[in-house]
Amino acid sequence: MVLTEILNKQLPMVEKPGRYIGGELNSIKKDKQKVNINFGFAFPDTYEIGMSYLGLQIIYKVLNDIDDVFCERIFAPAVDMEELMRKENIPLFTLETKTPANELDMLGFTLQYELSYTNIINMLDLAGMPLRSKERDDDFPFIVGGGPCAFNPEPMAEIFDFFIIGDGEDSLPQICDIYRELKKKGRVNRNDFLLSITNIEGIYVPEFYSPVYRQDGTIESVDKLKENVPDKVKKQIVTDLSSASFPTEPIVPLIEVVHDRSVMEIFRGCTRGCRFCQAGMIYRPVRERSKDCAIDLIKEQLASTGYDELSLLSLSTSDYSEFKPLVMELMELGKEKNVAVSLPSLRLDSFSFEVLDEIQKYKKTGLTFAPEAGTQRLRDVINKSITDKDIYDAMGHAISLGWTNIKLYFMIGLPTETYEDLDGIVEIAKNIMDIYYDHNKGRKNRRFNITISVSNFVPKPHTPFQWSRQDTADEFNEKHSYLKEKIKKLKGVSLNYHNTEPSLIEAYLARGDRRLGDVIIKAWEKGCKFDSWREHFNFNNWMKAFEDLCIDPTFYSSGEITKSEVLPWDIIDTGVTKKYLLRECEKALEGKQTHDCRISCTACGVNRYVKCEREGTNG
Amino acid sequence: MGKYLLKFKKLGLIRYTSHLDLVRLFHRAFKRQGISLTYSKGFNPHPKMSFGQPLSLGFESVGEYLEFETSESYEAKDIKDMLNIAMPDGIEITDCWKIDTNQKSISSSVEWASYEIQWDCEFDSSLIEEFLNQDKIIALKRQKKKSTMKEIDIKPLIYKFNKLDGNKGLYAMVRTGSSSNLNPQLLLEAFYQFLNREYSKDNCIIVRLDLYNSRLEPLSSQLLT
Ligand code: SF4
Numbered sequence: 001m002v003l004t005e006i007l008n009k010q011l012p013m014v015e016k017p018g019r020y021i022g023g024e025l026n027s028i029k030k031d032k033q034k035v036n037i038n039f040g041f042a043f044p045d046t047y048e049i050g051m052s053y054l055g056l057q058i059i060y061k062v063l064n065d066i067d068d069v070f071c072e073r074i075f076a077p078a079v080d081m082e083e084l085m086r087k088e089n090i091p092l093f094t095l096e097t098k099t100p101a102n103e104l105d106m107l108g109f110t111l112q113y114e115l116s117y118t119n120i121i122n123m124l125d126l127a128g129m130p131l132r133s134k135e136r137d138d139d140f141p142f143i144v145g146g147g148p149c150a151f152n153p154e155p156m157a158e159i160f161d162f163f164i165i166g167d168g169e170d171s172l173p174q175i176c177d178i179y180r181e182l183k184k185k186g187r188v189n190r191n192d193f194l195l196s197i198t199n200i201e202g203i204y205v206p207e208f209y210s211p212v213y214r215q216d217g218t219i220e221s222v223d224k225l226k227e228n229v230p231d232k233v234k235k236q237i238v239t240d241l242s243s244a245s246f247p248t249e250p251i252v253p254l255i256e257v258v259h260d261r262s263v264m265e266i267f268r269g270c271t272r273g274c275r276f277c278q279a280g281m282i283y284r285p286v287r288e289r290s291k292d293c294a295i296d297l298i299k300e301q302l303a304s305t306g307y308d309e310l311s312l313l314s315l316s317t318s319d320y321s322e323f324k325p326l327v328m329e330l331m332e333l334g335k336e337k338n339v340a341v342s343l344p345s346l347r348l349d350s351f352s353f354e355v356l357d358e359i360q361k362y363k364k365t366g367l368t369f370a371p372e373a374g375t376q377r378l379r380d381v382i383n384k385s386i387t388d389k390d391i392y393d394a395m396g397h398a399i400s401l402g403w404t405n406i407k408l409y410f411m412i413g414l415p416t417e418t419y420e421d422l423d424g425i426v427e428i429a430k431n432i433m434d435i436y437y438d439h440n441k442g443r444k445n446r447r448f449n450i451t452i453s454v455s456n457f458v459p460k461p462h463t464p465f466q467w468s469r470q471d472t473a474d475e476f477n478e479k480h481s482y483l484k485e486k487i488k489k490l491k492g493v494s495l496n497y498h499n500t501e502p503s504l505i506e507a508y509l510a511r512g513d514r515r516l517g518d519v520i521i522k523a524w525e526k527g528c529k530f531d532s533w534r535e536h537f538n539f540n541n542w543m544k545a546f547e548d549l550c551i552d553p554t555f556y557s558s559g560e561i562t563k564s565e566v567l568p569w570d571i572i573d574t575g576v577t578k579k580y581l582l583r584e585c586e587k588a589l590e591g592k593q594t595h596d597c598r599i600s601c602t603a604c605g606v607n608r609y610v611k612c613e614r615e616g617t618n619g
Numbered sequence: 620m621g622k623y624l625l626k627f628k629k630l631g632l633i634r635y636t637s638h639l640d641l642v643r644l645f646h647r648a649f650k651r652q653g654i655s656l657t658y659s660k661g662f663n664p665h666p667k668m669s670f671g672q673p674l675s676l677g678f679e680s681v682g683e684y685l686e687f688e689t690s691e692s693y694e695a696k697d698i699k700d701m702l703n704i705a706m707p708d709g710i711e712i713t714d715c716w717k718i719d720t721n722q723k724s725i726s727s728s729v730e731w732a733s734y735e736i737q738w739d740c741e742f743d744s745s746l747i748e749e750f751l752n753q754d755k756i757i758a759l760k761r762q763k764k765k766s767t768m769k770e771i772d773i774k775p776l777i778y779k780f781n782k783l784d785g786n787k788g789l790y791a792m793v794r795t796g797s798s799s800n801l802n803p804q805l806l807l808e809a810f811y812q813f814l815n816r817e818y819s820k821d822n823c824i825i826v827r828l829d830l831y832n833s834r835l836e837p838l839s840s841q842l843l844t
Pocket of ligand 1: 285286597598601602603605606607614616
């Protein structure tokens, strides 16, 4: 209450004060005294970014559906707000009831990208909590992490008390059950609780394991410090998406956020097996929500929010087994209810074009396409099953239907890449321009443009490229200037590329081990936060942090890792076997593709744990 | 077909949302409750919905107005009840009136607004008189789309400005509307300056009380008769 008053008075002093107020339609309030577990869901970035993330709404519902659990939201304050909070002694607080974060029972962070790690440290500090797990006693909330980056939990292992690996829909209620039981008996003892939850699938408690390092920094072995904890932590898998909890009454933000619309997750996982893609590996196998279920939930969502825009979420929309009928029904629904439908990550075949043409009729805003690599050879290496013909057919189609803004996504620094592959990127842009000129009978038109968007390859854990080296800063920079020079000469084509330095930090953290916890804290002490924001990222401070702790960052990126080595994330079992990843890695170097497992199973191993509903369905 | 006028409150932390946020919020509330608004004709159709006078971010209000047209006819009370279900914390619809579809826009008749300024002020009332008795009351106004400041005389824009009983704050009735407008914050800045104090946005909470037409009648009074 007191905090609400302070905020009411102080908020005029900050930018976008609407970020900190809560009270949105469909947000939930419970009587804190009457619940057993007060949970804080923390997103380590600003409100606008966090509220655009569906996972938050899912967890919010899962937890608040339990009567005696109250889940509130917490976001990272922007820099000006943080300043104000520190000046006025305002602790990190929940949006719903403005409760200080350190008064909660559990505080859960979602780890969506490595460059948000310093924000987590900053938020713990703002909450007045010791940063390291071992420094916190029974009086502090449990700090739990989940999300894709938890699949290599080691860099944050000293900070968090435990991690949830895999889908959280089922494990969170199980964790709450254990907490409730212990609470009934009196005070919840840290050790008792942490030990009990190791029985739940997907729970990793780092303090029960201790890595032993060799002289050269590689891992010799990992010692188990408690007898009964699992040797490997198997991710938790929700098997039936249609019966899983889904936010039918999502919170409707009051201020503008990045994605402000109704969202339907039609499936989790991907069968394609692109070798650089972590999501494609860790979310296996594909689990679909039935079409009827999806449509019903969409209707409920629209009715409870009043949104006039709707989008689908998945790794590859067109691969949905009932894609056509779903889209037809959605288009009908959209017309009937005056709701705009948007379909991201489509494969550009003729049906998609029909649909896109219908959706964007007069306002052809732009078309995106991701060949990822500039030559067929390199696309074979990364297992991206697009041919040159696919690209040009699709672009020809787009041009004839009147699209004038084309965006192409590529990745550079991929294993085996040479400058020929970079030339390939330029070639593709040039050829699309030629298709356009042909179509336009040789006349130039300043309205037609192509944007080449280039990201830097970051080798990720649990992928076939997890052993690969990353390009050095110099190599990346040279490639950037090379492309810049070449593309400058092409009229109507522009180039966007990601800065080199953030990609390096991302790589260090992605494949980091437990020793990086100190580096992250040190970097934060030197002022690092909001590292994914161009205006806040400070490479020098990161480098100084590594230097202070005598850790060579290139250890984590530049050297090819020996295949037999123990990897920091080996403790996590995604279901996909190391054998499969090794085989994929070898095939990559031979330039051999592996087919989509909807044709037939390619033996990644996840079916040891769960049935693959799409196995061989397109065979 | 129907034309309606809503009166609503905006109180508490939701005062930190902008006018545009409020427009979006009402759009969604109508949509959620299945109240179909009439759309304008033309290339870029938009729903016929207009606010009495945008409220600055940070102000509270107990007298906001929204005028809109629907393609079906509803009972005014039903609209009020339906919308209240779809409102976030701090917004409350207090009244809804059905108005004659031929009546000219109510929102365009706004000429004055009254405000309560919650501020524990310790100064003598005579200072306000002195302040108001100046030949000119000069305030610095930021010029539209420029960063430069311009001196303007706000005296003709003030109808009333006085202290509330028991040091609770101030009351002001000032010009508002598209032709001529005085933001009470500007008035406060000028007054603080007169008192030789520095004005800061967190000094007080400003609450809009009501909107009035040129005859100084509250907007809704035209409908109550
Ligand atoms: S086990 Fe086979 S079918 Fe299942 S995800 Fe792996 S490769 Fe695909």
